[in-house]
Amino acid sequence: MDQVAAFRNVAEVLRAAQQVAIEVENAPELRKTLRGFTPAECALLLGLTLPELKARAAQRLAEAPAGPRGRFSFAQLERLRSRTLPSADMPLRRKPGREALATVVFTNFKGGSAKTTSSVHFAQYMALAGYRVLLVDLDSQGSATAQFGFDPSREAGPDACFAAWTTARDEGRSATFDAAVLCRRTYWPTIDIVPAGAALAAAEESLTRRATAGQAEEPLYFEEFSAFLRQVPDRYDVVVVDTRPDVNMLMTAALHAASGIVVPTRASMTDLASTGEYFAHLAGYAAEFAQAFGTPLPLAFARILITAFDPTDRSQEALLALARERFGDMVLGRPFLHSRIIGTAGLGKETLYEYEPSSDRAAFQRALASTNAVNRLIEREVLRFWGRRLPAAEPRAKDTAR
Known part of the structure; x- marks a missing residue:
């Protein structure tokens, strides 16, 4: 095997290995997915204690039931953020036109x-x-x-x-x-x-x-x-x-x-x-x-x-x-x-x-x-x-x- 062929062989093998690793790690979707979050994690991410989160969100948690193993998706976490936190505690997203990226x-x-x-x-x-x-x-x-x-x-x-x-x-x-x-x-x-x-x-x-x-x-x-x-x-x-x-x-x-x-x-x-x-x-x-x-x-x-x-x-x-x-x-x-x-x-x-x-x-x-x-x-x-x-x-x- 000449030099060029040897280099190409290494590249092809390692590229294929990375693709296989991505697909195996993320079967069956073959793409990475984001796991769910426990109620305790949601409380932490919202800056609340778990009892505070449960007290504020009891009704809303019932309205948006958790997924497998009692986990909440990222989208549900975002809804919890908007529904449970006072407006003063909400992260203020950038104001286009007034604040630079x-x-x-x-x-x-x-x-x-x-x-x-x-x-x-x-x-x-x-x-x-x-x-x-x-x-x-x-x-x-x-x-x-x-x-x-x-x-x-x-x-x-x-x-x-x-x-x-x-x-x-x-x-x-x-x-x-x-x-x-x-x-x-x-x-x-x-x-x-x-x-x-x-x-x-x-x-x-x-x-x-x-x-x-x-x-x-x-x-x-x-x-x-x-x-x-x-x-x-x-x-x-x-x-x-x-x-x-x-x-x-x-x-x-x-x-x-x-x-x-x-x-x-x-x-x-x-x-x-x-x-x-x-x-x-x-x-x-x-x-x-x-x-x-x-x-x-x-x-x-x-x-x-x-x-x-x-x-x-x-x-x-x-x-x-x-x-x-x-x-x-x-x-x-x-x-x-x-x-x-x-x-x-x-x-x-x-x-x-x-x-x-x-x-x-x-x-x-x-x-x-x-x-x-x-x-x-x-x-x-x-x-x-x-x-x-x-x-x-x-x-x-x-x-x-x-």
């Missing part, structure tokens, strides 16, 4: 920093909190795409990922391009996704070509992602962006559309050194851009998220303390705890919000509480961006209710 970009140089894990969990947390979310995968590896049950090699081709937009711009078809066709429905009713795969390389090449052509060429490459977001349907509150872990044009274009960035990093010297290089790059680029165009990057916030954190590891504790001492509020107040539960859930391409443990529920609850605490802090940044009244830092119901 909030775009949160997860980015860093370093691979293995839990960037995709963080972005996908944040998207699902926001959906569970009542927001309408568009997840845009700008990483040609397509990990976020696969997490939502799409096959990056078969369902994120040149006409089905962000590359379709840049091609339309290159060919002068942007005025008639329907960006909505790229926003695919997922099994989460309030999350759509713009998937990614190897075809995304065409978008990178297009932006690189424009960047090397100089400022005279329109449209400017760094405005491309912002232009795309202006064309997407006005039904979203939040855009969550997963970027590729290196210096690239797609990441740069995402920065110009970002309301804020979250930079995940592990608490190790190697990872923090890489994160330092990322911020050095960001500082240099922001300075050059401000000098050239007389305006800063449009970031309302930039936060460092410590991931895979082990509180029993003294070196990690020391590095987290050092980061907080040096960078203050730029470091999110809660780290994303290390847990083998995330790996266990990942075997079935599930997040903590989708996974149901069969054992070691205490470890699962610790991981879930950590994830909720991190995502709540990022949600607060979004609300601050909108100029909203910030909610209490902690929920009324315990994160560990189940």
Whole structure:
């Protein structure tokens, strides 16, 4: 077998394996579906205790009976939210025309920093909190795409990922391009996704070509992602962006559309050194851009998220303390705890919000509480961006209710 044939064989076998895994994991529908939620979970998600939920919703729970095993669907959860909470406690969805679309970009140089894990969990947390979310995968590896049950090699081709937009711009078809066709429905009713795969390389090449052509060429490459977001349907509150872990044009274009960035990093010297290089790059680029165009990057916030954190590891504790001492509020107040539960859930391409443990529920609850605490802090940044009244830092119901 020659070199080309060997490479193609590996690609074909692994692509087929991924497709089979998606279908086996999600039989008989062959697509991922969202599990139901227990009354205790519904209470937690609504910020109520279970007795409070039962007291407020006794009649309505009877009107909308739970599904199998006493579970409630996502749609039933949304109805419970609208029927049981006082209007003052309802999540205020974005007011189009008065409040800008909030775009949160997860980015860093370093691979293995839990960037995709963080972005996908944040998207699902926001959906569970009542927001309408568009997840845009700008990483040609397509990990976020696969997490939502799409096959990056078969369902994120040149006409089905962000590359379709840049091609339309290159060919002068942007005025008639329907960006909505790229926003695919997922099994989460309030999350759509713009998937990614190897075809995304065409978008990178297009932006690189424009960047090397100089400022005279329109449209400017760094405005491309912002232009795309202006064309997407006005039904979203939040855009969550997963970027590729290196210096690239797609990441740069995402920065110009970002309301804020979250930079995940592990608490190790190697990872923090890489994160330092990322911020050095960001500082240099922001300075050059401000000098050239007389305006800063449009970031309302930039936060460092410590991931895979082990509180029993003294070196990690020391590095987290050092980061907080040096960078203050730029470091999110809660780290994303290390847990083998995330790996266990990942075997079935599930997040903590989708996974149901069969054992070691205490470890699962610790991981879930950590994830909720991190995502709540990022949600607060979004609300601050909108100029909203910030909610209490902690929920009324315990994160560990189940």
